[in-house]
Amino acid sequence: MVLATNLGFPRIGAKRELKKATESYWKGEISEEDLLAAGREIRRTNWLMQKEAGLSHIPVGDFSFYDIMLDMSALLGAVPDRYHWNGGPVGLDVYFSMARGNSKLTAMEMTKWFDTNYHYIVPEFEQSHSFKLSSRKIFDEMEEAKALGIPARPVLIGPVTFLSMGKAKDGSDPLALLPQLLPVYKEILEKLKSQGAEWVQMDEPMLALDLSESQKEGLKTAYAALHGIGPKILVATYFEGLRDNLPLAASLPVEALHIDLRRGAGQLDSVLGALPEGMILSLGLVDGRNIWRNNLRASLDLAKKAVAKLGSDRVWIAPSCSLLHSPIDLDRETVMDPQLKSWLAFAKQKLFEISWIATALERGEAAIANELVTSDAVVKDRATSPRIHNPEVKKRMDSLLPSMMERKSLFKMRQVIQQESLALPKFPTTTIGSFPQTATIREARAAFKKGTLDLAGYTAAMKEEIAEVVRFQEEIGIDVLVHGEPERNDMVEYFGEQLAGYTFSQNGWVQSYGSRYVKPPIIFGDVSRPRPMTVEWSSYAQSLTSLPMKGMLTGPITMLFWSFVRDDQPKSDTCYQIALALRDEVLDLEAAGIRVIQIDEPAIREGLPLRKDNWETYLKWAVNSFRLSAAGVRDETQIHTHMCYAEFNDIIHSIGDMDADVISIETSRSQMELLEAFVNYKYPNEIGPGVYDIHSPRVPETHEMLVLLEKAAMVLDPSQIWVNPDCGLKTRAWAEVKPALTNMVEAAKLVRGLYPGTSYHSS
Numbered sequence: 001m002v003l004a005t006n007l008g009f010p011r012i013g014a015k016r017e018l019k020k021a022t023e024s025y026w027k028g029e030i031s032e033e034d035l036l037a038a039g040r041e042i043r044r045t046n047w048l049m050q051k052e053a054g055l056s057h058i059p060v061g062d063f064s065f066y067d068i069m070l071d072m073s074a075l076l077g078a079v080p081d082r083y084h085w086n087g088g089p090v091g092l093d094v095y096f097s098m099a100r101g102n103s104k105l106t107a108m109e110m111t112k113w114f115d116t117n118y119h120y121i122v123p124e125f126e127q128s129h130s131f132k133l134s135s136r137k138i139f140d141e142m143e144e145a146k147a148l149g150i151p152a153r154p155v156l157i158g159p160v161t162f163l164s165m166g167k168a169k170d171g172s173d174p175l176a177l178l179p180q181l182l183p184v185y186k187e188i189l190e191k192l193k194s195q196g197a198e199w200v201q202m203d204e205p206m207l208a209l210d211l212s213e214s215q216k217e218g219l220k221t222a223y224a225a226l227h228g229i230g231p232k233i234l235v236a237t238y239f240e241g242l243r244d245n246l247p248l249a250a251s252l253p254v255e256a257l258h259i260d261l262r263r264g265a266g267q268l269d270s271v272l273g274a275l276p277e278g279m280i281l282s283l284g285l286v287d288g289r290n291i292w293r294n295n296l297r298a299s300l301d302l303a304k305k306a307v308a309k310l311g312s313d314r315v316w317i318a319p320s321c322s323l324l325h326s327p328i329d330l331d332r333e334t335v336m337d338p339q340l341k342s343w344l345a346f347a348k349q350k351l352f353e354i355s356w357i358a359t360a361l362e363r364g365e366a367a368i369a370n371e372l373v374t375s376d377a378v379v380k381d382r383a384t385s386p387r388i389h390n391p392e393v394k395k396r397m398d399s400l401l402p403s404m405m406e407r408k409s410l411f412k413m414r415q416v417i418q419q420e421s422l423a424l425p426k427f428p429t430t431t432i433g434s435f436p437q438t439a440t441i442r443e444a445r446a447a448f449k450k451g452t453l454d455l456a457g458y459t460a461a462m463k464e465e466i467a468e469v470v471r472f473q474e475e476i477g478i479d480v481l482v483h484g485e486p487e488r489n490d491m492v493e494y495f496g497e498q499l500a501g502y503t504f505s506q507n508g509w510v511q512s513y514g515s516r517y518v519k520p521p522i523i524f525g526d527v528s529r530p531r532p533m534t535v536e537w538s539s540y541a542q543s544l545t546s547l548p549m550k551g552m553l554t555g556p557i558t559m560l561f562w563s564f565v566r567d568d569q570p571k572s573d574t575c576y577q578i579a580l581a582l583r584d585e586v587l588d589l590e591a592a593g594i595r596v597i598q599i600d601e602p603a604i605r606e607g608l609p610l611r612k613d614n615w616e617t618y619l620k621w622a623v624n625s626f627r628l629s630a631a632g633v634r635d636e637t638q639i640h641t642h643m644c645y646a647e648f649n650d651i652i653h654s655i656g657d658m659d660a661d662v663i664s665i666e667t668s669r670s671q672m673e674l675l676e677a678f679v680n681y682k683y684p685n686e687i688g689p690g691v692y693d694i695h696s697p698r699v700p701e702t703h704e705m706l707v708l709l710e711k712a713a714m715v716l717d718p719s720q721i722w723v724n725p726d727c728g729l730k731t732r733a734w735a736e737v738k739p740a741l742t743n744m745v746e747a748a749k750l751v752r753g754l755y756p757g758t759s760y761h762s763s
């Protein structure tokens with residue numbers, strides 16, 4: 001029988017119940033009992049929903065109060081010494097200190113989970129401690145599920161992925177710890193078996209990456225050791241095709257293998273060819289990472305192929321990966337346009353899609369006749385709808401020329417021209433764009449959205465704020481000003497709302513980390529810009545000062561990666577479309593007298609494909625998209641970009657290729673270490689290494705910032721250097737920003753004094 005199965009379900013609750021519960025617990029408003037009860041209630045709802053959808057394997061252990069990798073650290077007793085854990089079961093206190101830190105202890109490191117926007121807590125391994133079973137969570141949840149009559153399939157992160165995604169404190173290969181770790185996994189599997197689990201799901205997304213020898217060996221050793229002692233094992237891979245790791249995956253002594261057929265779309269034939277006798281194949285057909293309704297007919301074609309080869313007892317239907325990365329329930333979207341809504345499926349709807357595919361394979365297509373009719377209609381609608389397909393945009397895309405991605409002159413020439421027209425001092429000061437988002441600003445924006453404040457009132461409130469920000473910057477002596485972005489709640493949403501081809505959900509939240517959720521915009525169609533988006537604000541701000549006012553835009557790559565993106569054309573095409581829309585905005589800003597324009601691209605690094613051999617293709621279209629958005633301007637218009645993600649080393653060439661006149665980056669927390677990539681690469685254009693850590697409420701002293709600037713001036717040409725904070729100031733308070741920026745300007749003046757011979761842009 002073809003089974004309908006799932007790999008994981010969002011844990012945040014359709015009404016964000018988990019956020020409310022955890023945050024109230026942290027504030028001391030509810031008890032531990034209350035928090036645990038809230039968790040039980042979310043699990044119960046999720047499980048019953050999956051049962052009702054007709055699933056035969058329902059994941060248990062995918063729920064977490066913060067993060068599943070953190071749960072694994074707790075389960076395996078990988079608790080760093082600094083949390084003073086007593087060695088007994090890891091309680092909520094220790095657990096949340098590891099996640100968030102507390103008044104005395106720093107939190108564990110957090111970073112992105114593969115190429116998703118989900119952040120996990122990075123396991124830390126210390127020489128001094130050994131692994132041991134230290135949490136009852138998964139076993140308790142198994143009992144809970146059994147009591148509800150749920151066909152439970154416990155989920156664990158597999159040992160190789162767990163170790164690979166962690167860090168040994170001494171810098172050694174964490175895979176060396178595998179022999180110490182495996183006995184604990186064995187114990188867990190034995191317990192799960194004694195609880196009646198028939199299957200266990202071991203997530204090994206590492207199998208989608210370029211593997212080291214120790215990882216390959218680790219996978220072999222681990223599954224040889226774990227096989228046969230507990231429940232039957234499903235190894236789940238996702239986020240990419242298996243490619244050269246296929247022989248390894250197929251050779252593991254496990255009973256079932258899950259593959260992602262959305263990301264690794266073409267791999268079915270080769271997997272069917274490589275699968276050993278008896279191994280079950282779980283087909284990841286329903287996209288766990290995007291919000292589009294499944295093309296049931298296309299899925300059935302793939303699944304039928306698998307059934308023909310393997311027989312129905314060896315085929316399972318599943319989402320491509322855990323549904324964690326998808327919003328929960330489309331039924332809760334009550335104001336979304338009905339046609340757009342008909343194209344979408346959130347996690348709950350995806351469960352039914354999985355179930356329908358399995359049903360059709362078991363009982364014939366007639367059993368899902370209505371669902372197939374609807375699915376076919378949606379496929380047709382999306383292929384032809386004028387709301388998606390804009391001939392004007394397509395025409396522009398067809399007439400893209402390489403020259404549209406080239407500035408008129410080379411940087412060295414532009415630099416001289418800009419020096420003349422902008423007449424800035426050396427070590428010019430600027431900020432990254434946003435100023436504190438005060439309660440007044442947020443209230444005005446909310447009231448305007450609700451309709452209780454009219455356009456005139458709203459505009460006046462924003463203009464007042466802008467005037468204040470301009471006045472302040474002039475007063476302390478900033479050289480290139482910003483308007484402060486008071487009109488923006490979010491750097492992507494603000495532009496998405498004004499671009500055609502974008503839409504928004506009311507409740508489409510997905511977990512970013514812990515209790516922080518995001519609601520990504522949805523790019524459903526060809527993107528274009530009906531009218532200027534920022535020109536009014538920027539020109540108003542410019543009208544208040546004779547100093548250069550920096551126009552502020554979110555770049556095409558960031559607009560793409562922080563949204564749900566259409567799956568009916570390559571991402572690169574969508575990115576170029578956004579770039580064209582931004583190009584128009586850039587030119588309108590220039591025409592309105594804005595002489596400096598910043599195009600933020602904080603997401604450039606996270607768009608990197610998981611496999612290195614795909615990097616070049618990606619970086620090429622990403623860089624070209626940026627250049628397309630920027631390159632239309634005259635030589636005198638100075639283009640800035642900003643990035644705030646660490647580690648530029650492996651993409652520094654591409655950052656250079658973006659050819660922004662000035663780049664600002666986050667460097668202060670690493671004490672300028674992150675500059676190294678730019679220094680080694682001999683980055684030719686101008687650069688503002690952040691001297692003020694905006695993530696901390698602490699006000700940096702003039703002297704500290706001077707030291708950082710001197711450090712930078714020792715390794716860069718002083719005439720290249722700008723002075724700015726690490727990132728935007730929107731999360732800070734005025735009480736911190738005022739003294740911090742005053743000190744920053746002071747530091748710039750002092751460093752200018754130390755390099756009297758250098759005239760700005762002299763090199």
Ligand code: GLN
Nearest residue numbers: 432433434600602644728
């Ligand atoms: N211009 C944006 C700001 O200042 C940049 C934010 C970001 O880099 N994430 O807020």
Ligand code: ZN
Nearest residue numbers: 643644727728
């Ligand atoms: Zn930033």
